Amino acid sequence: MKRAEYTPDRLPTVEQLQAELGRVKYKKRYKRVLRSTVFTLVVVAAVAVLVATIWMPVLQIYGASMTPTLSEGDIVVSLKGSDFEQGDLVAFYLGNKILVKRCIAGPGQWVDIDADGNVYVDGVLLDEPYLQEKALGDANITFPYQVPDNRYFCMGDHRATSVDSRNTNVGCVSEEQIVGKIVFRVWPLTELGVLE
Numbered sequence: 001m002k003r004a005e006y007t008p009d010r011l012p013t014v015e016q017l018q019a020e021l022g023r024v025k026y027k028k029r030y031k032r033v034l035r036s037t038v039f040t041l042v043v044v045a046a047v048a049v050l051v052a053t054i055w056m057p058v059l060q061i062y063g064a065s066m067t068p069t070l071s072e073g074d075i076v077v078s079l080k081g082s083d084f085e086q087g088d089l090v091a092f093y094l095g096n097k098i099l100v101k102r103c104i105a106g107p108g109q110w111v112d113i114d115a116d117g118n119v120y121v122d123g124v125l126l127d128e129p130y131l132q133e134k135a136l137g138d139a140n141i142t143f144p145y146q147v148p149d150n151r152y153f154c155m156g157d158h159r160a161t162s163v164d165s166r167n168t169n170v171g172c173v174s175e176e177q178i179v180g181k182i183v184f185r186v187w188p189l190t191e192l193g194v195l196e
Helices: 014-054
Strands: 058-060 075-079 089-094 097-105 110-113 119-121 151-155 178-187
Touching: 089 151, 097 110, 097 119
Parallel strands: none
Antiparallel strands: 058 075, 075 178, 089 097, 089 178, 097 151, 110 119
């Protein structure tokens, strides 16, 4: 084999060597930054999914049973927990669906609804500023009605169309069914904010 002969005109210059060294360093740095960025994105996505499924489920509203408070297509965030008060918006499982309704009464309380749709809890008329109209709705239970232990009486804000605890098809909601309390609307952006 013949050896390659190196002559001064074929050797790289110092500038060429520095440029090549810079290119190699840039390539290593680029790969390191890319790897770090991908790792960070994967970790953030995993944490977001974990938070969304365990502590703060994100839900999309379907139907009109909660209008005017919530509209179809709204995206809301719920907070896991078991301490619900009168007026809280709660999400709960019914079969393979998740429904969103308003907590009206808790365990042991008495609920009464008259023909005009006025709601009384333990004999006291509820102040319901979130309603546009009152209605008895689709009720097939006998009033006054006592909420069973470890259950909540929940109703939609659009009383004329909502199928809720007034109907035996839904009934009172057990603590095990509850996904969480609806606390925040994230979509549409024009209505972003805390829900009451």
